[in-house]
Amino acid sequence: MKLTLNDSRHILFAATGCYSGYSPVMPGTAGSIAAIPICLIFMLMPAWMNTLSVAALILFSIWICDQAEKILGEKDPGCIVLDEIAGMVVTLSGVAPGFTNIMAGFVLFRFFDILKPWPIKNLETIFKGGAGIVADDIGAGIYASIMLNVLLINGII
Known part of the structure; x- marks a missing residue:
């Protein structure tokens, strides 16, 4: 499918989290805040x-x-933050x-997204294109969700 300039602008608007990914410092954190x-x-x-909406967002994120990545011509550019969202x-x-x-979810997500413990780091290399961009952030989100729920269940937060 050939993209027009107008399509490209819409795709980049979504991929950069309403342009929050163009933050000059910590674009991933800016994208997480935009989320x-x-x-x-x-x-x-x-x-x-x-549940249905999360699944749809993940599929949409992979495609976008x-x-x-194709429009920008580089592998997993830092300005793409839809994966953080x-x-x-x-x-x-x-x-x-x-x-x-x-706030606890935000801190935990950023911790796991930056640290990328096993096997999250491997997801970037196992998958290519949009799936590779999104997979490690979904993995970080799963780790953060588990930790957040453990803290909530135990009354720590």
Whole structure:
């Protein structure tokens, strides 16, 4: 499929998290912050709708990130932050909305996204294109979600 200039602008708008990925410092963190309003919407959904929406967002993110990578002509450019948005949504899925929960989820997601413990780091090399861009952030989101829920269940937060 041939993309037009207009299509390219829309793809880059989505891939860069409404241009938050162009932040001159810590674009991944800026993208994670940009994810918070989206996370709030997802957190307010009934469980079945949240599950379907998270799956749809992940698939959408893979496609958009793949297209953006082709448009920009480089492998996993730092300005693409839709993967961070998807990872944040995974982190906060099923958690009650609230300032403390969102901030704890944000910190945990950034920790695991930056650290990339095994096997998260391997996901970048196993998958190519958009799937490779998104997979490690989904993995970080899963780790962060598990840790967040352990902290919540044990009354630590």
